[in-house]
Amino acid sequence: MSESMHWADRIAQLVKERVEKDKLLQAVVKEKGYICYDEKTPSGNIHVGSGRGWVIFDCVAKALRKIGLKGRFILSSDDMDPFDKPSKELGEEWNKYLGMPFRDMPSPQKGYKNYADYYFSRVTEKFPEWGIEAELQSTGERYIDGSFNPQIKKILDNADKVKQIYMDLYGEDTPAAKKLPFNVKCPQCGKIATTIATEWNKEKEEIYFECKENVVKFAQGCGHKGWISPYNGNGKFPWKVEWPAKWPMMGVVYEIAGKDHFTKGGARTIANKIAVDVLGYPPPVPSDGYKTGKGYEFFTVGGAKMSTSKGTGMSFRGISEYAPAKMLRYLIVKSRVHAVLDFDPYNDNDLLLLYDRYDKTEKDYFEGKDELQKRVYELSHVGKIPTSCPPHIPLNTAAFTIQIALFDVDKALDILKGLDMVDKEASKEDIEAIKERLEFARRWVKDFASDQYKFEVATKVSEDVKKSLSEKQKEALTLLKVKLSAKDYGQKELYEEFYKIKEETNVEIKDFFEAAYLIIINKKRGPKLAGFILSLGKEKVIDLLNQAV
Ligand SMILES: [Zn+2]
Structure with missing residues (x-):
C-alpha cells in the first residue's frame, strides 16, 4: 500500500483483504455489507472523545464505498446497560432508578422515548453538522427482537x-x-x-x-x-462478553475503539478470545485473531480555562459552540488515527491555525496539487463539495471586520466587498461561506477570543491618550490627517503612505502605528492599519485625528 494513501483508504484496503481471505466473512458481507460498528452507553452527556471514533468510522465506511464495496457505519445505543452512577446533572431524585437499564428510565426531557433515547439523540442530532452518516440502532431492541x-x-x-x-x-x-x-x-x-x-x-x-x-x-x-x-x-451479557457477541450477530468487519480498550489484558483481549474460542467469529479489523491491534488515540479539548469552566471536560454536543463541526472533522481526518489530538479553543493560535490549514487544504484541492491533501478535503468537507474554491477570509480578518460592523454580518460583508476581499459578483455559494465564517467570528469575539483580537472603536479620544503622545507622533498623525483629507486611497497605496510619513517626519514606524491605534481604539495594537482605516471609513478616522492633534 502506498505511503501517501489516506489512513481511511488504507484501513478500507485492509478490511477488503481480510474478507477476501475468509470464507465466513465473504458470506457475511454478501448478506449484510461491510459493517463498521460502534456502540455507546447513553449514560449522560457524551464526551467529545467519542466524536473522533465516529468520524473514523464514517471515513472508513466512505472509503469502502469508494472502492465499490457496501460500507455501512452502524452506531448502536447500549441502552440495556444499567444506570450505575448518580447523575450530577439531574440530581438525587433520579437515584431511585439506579440499577435499571437506561431504556427503562423516563426521559429527562419531553419528546424522547426514554432516558437512553434522550442522551443518545443529543449526540446523534449533531451528526449532520459533522457530516457523519450513520445507521442508528438500539442494542436493547436487538435483545428484545431475539437477534442475540x-x-x-x-x-x-x-x-x-x-x-x-x-x-x-x-x-x-x-x-x-x-x-x-x-x-x-x-x-x-x-x-x-x-x-x-x-x-x-x-x-x-x-x-x-x-x-x-x-x-x-x-x-x-x-x-x-x-x-x-x-x-x-x-x-x-456483561459488556466484555456482549462486545464479541455483537460481531457475529451484526456481521462486523471493522471496529476500532479508544486505546484504553486495547491495553494488554483489557476488554479487547477478552473479546477476541471469546470471539475466536467460543463464537468462532474472526475479530474485526484492527484486530487479527487474538492480536488486538491498536485503538485510536484520545481527542481532548484542553486548556486550563476549559477544564475549570466545564469541570469534567467538553461534551460532543457542546464542542461545536467553540469551533464549527466541519473544522473539527477536518482536524480528525487530517491526523493519523494513532496521533494524540488536543484542541484548545481558548488558545487563539489553535483556532487561527486550524482555519488557515483548512483553507490551504481547500485551495490545494481545487488546484489539484497534492493527492493526499485532496483526499483529506474530500473526507472532511461536510455537504456537497463546492464547484469552485470559496474565497478565504482569515479568521482574524473576519473577527475585526465583524467588530467594525458592530456585529452585523451583512454590514461586515459590505466592508469586505469595499476592501476587495470579496468579489462584488461573488456567487451565492461563496457569500454563504463568508457569512458562515463571519457568524463564527462573532461568537469567537464575544465568547472566548483573547483581548488582543477584541476592540471597540473610540467615539472620543481620551485626555490620557492625548497626553501620552510625543511631539513626533503628533507630527506624524497631523500628516496622516492631511493626506487622508486630500485624496482617496486603496489599501496598498495607503500602507505605502505610512512609510512616506515615517520618512517625512522621522518618526519610528512602531511609534506611528501605536499612536494611530491609541487614537482609534485606545489600544497599542490592532488589525492591519491601512485596511482598518478604510473599513472604518476615513471620515471617522479624520474626526478622531482632529480631536487628538
Ligand atoms: Zn429484583
Whole structure:
C-alpha cells in the first residue's frame, strides 16, 4: 500500500483483504455489507472523545464505498446497560432508578422515548453538522427482537470456557468466575445490575438467578429469585462478553475503539478470545485473531480555562459552540488515527491555525496539487463539495471586520466587498461561506477570543491618550490627517503612505502605528492599519485625528 494513501483508504484496503481471505466473512458481507460498528452507553452527556471514533468510522465506511464495496457505519445505543452512577446533572431524585437499564428510565426531557433515547439523540442530532452518516440502532431492541438469542445460547452452553478465559487473564479469584456471563433483568423490580445468575439448564433453556442486596454497591436488589428464559430481552451479557457477541450477530468487519480498550489484558483481549474460542467469529479489523491491534488515540479539548469552566471536560454536543463541526472533522481526518489530538479553543493560535490549514487544504484541492491533501478535503468537507474554491477570509480578518460592523454580518460583508476581499459578483455559494465564517467570528469575539483580537472603536479620544503622545507622533498623525483629507486611497497605496510619513517626519514606524491605534481604539495594537482605516471609513478616522492633534 502506498505511503501517501489516506489512513481511511488504507484501513478500507485492509478490511477488503481480510474478507477476501475468509470464507465466513465473504458470506457475511454478501448478506449484510461491510459493517463498521460502534456502540455507546447513553449514560449522560457524551464526551467529545467519542466524536473522533465516529468520524473514523464514517471515513472508513466512505472509503469502502469508494472502492465499490457496501460500507455501512452502524452506531448502536447500549441502552440495556444499567444506570450505575448518580447523575450530577439531574440530581438525587433520579437515584431511585439506579440499577435499571437506561431504556427503562423516563426521559429527562419531553419528546424522547426514554432516558437512553434522550442522551443518545443529543449526540446523534449533531451528526449532520459533522457530516457523519450513520445507521442508528438500539442494542436493547436487538435483545428484545431475539437477534442475540443464538449468541446467548452459545455463550451459556460454553460458560465454563468463558469463565476460564477470565481466570486466565485475571486469576482464579476473579468475580466473573463465580457466576454465569449473563445478567437477568429482574422481572419483579426491573433492575439488571442487582441480579446474579448461577445455573443454566441447557435442555429447558432457562437460567437461575437471584436479585440480591449486595451484588453492586450503587443499588439493592429485591430478593426475587427463580428460573427464567434468557432470551428476547430478559437480560443481557456483561459488556466484555456482549462486545464479541455483537460481531457475529451484526456481521462486523471493522471496529476500532479508544486505546484504553486495547491495553494488554483489557476488554479487547477478552473479546477476541471469546470471539475466536467460543463464537468462532474472526475479530474485526484492527484486530487479527487474538492480536488486538491498536485503538485510536484520545481527542481532548484542553486548556486550563476549559477544564475549570466545564469541570469534567467538553461534551460532543457542546464542542461545536467553540469551533464549527466541519473544522473539527477536518482536524480528525487530517491526523493519523494513532496521533494524540488536543484542541484548545481558548488558545487563539489553535483556532487561527486550524482555519488557515483548512483553507490551504481547500485551495490545494481545487488546484489539484497534492493527492493526499485532496483526499483529506474530500473526507472532511461536510455537504456537497463546492464547484469552485470559496474565497478565504482569515479568521482574524473576519473577527475585526465583524467588530467594525458592530456585529452585523451583512454590514461586515459590505466592508469586505469595499476592501476587495470579496468579489462584488461573488456567487451565492461563496457569500454563504463568508457569512458562515463571519457568524463564527462573532461568537469567537464575544465568547472566548483573547483581548488582543477584541476592540471597540473610540467615539472620543481620551485626555490620557492625548497626553501620552510625543511631539513626533503628533507630527506624524497631523500628516496622516492631511493626506487622508486630500485624496482617496486603496489599501496598498495607503500602507505605502505610512512609510512616506515615517520618512517625512522621522518618526519610528512602531511609534506611528501605536499612536494611530491609541487614537482609534485606545489600544497599542490592532488589525492591519491601512485596511482598518478604510473599513472604518476615513471620515471617522479624520474626526478622531482632529480631536487628538
Ligand atoms: Zn429484583
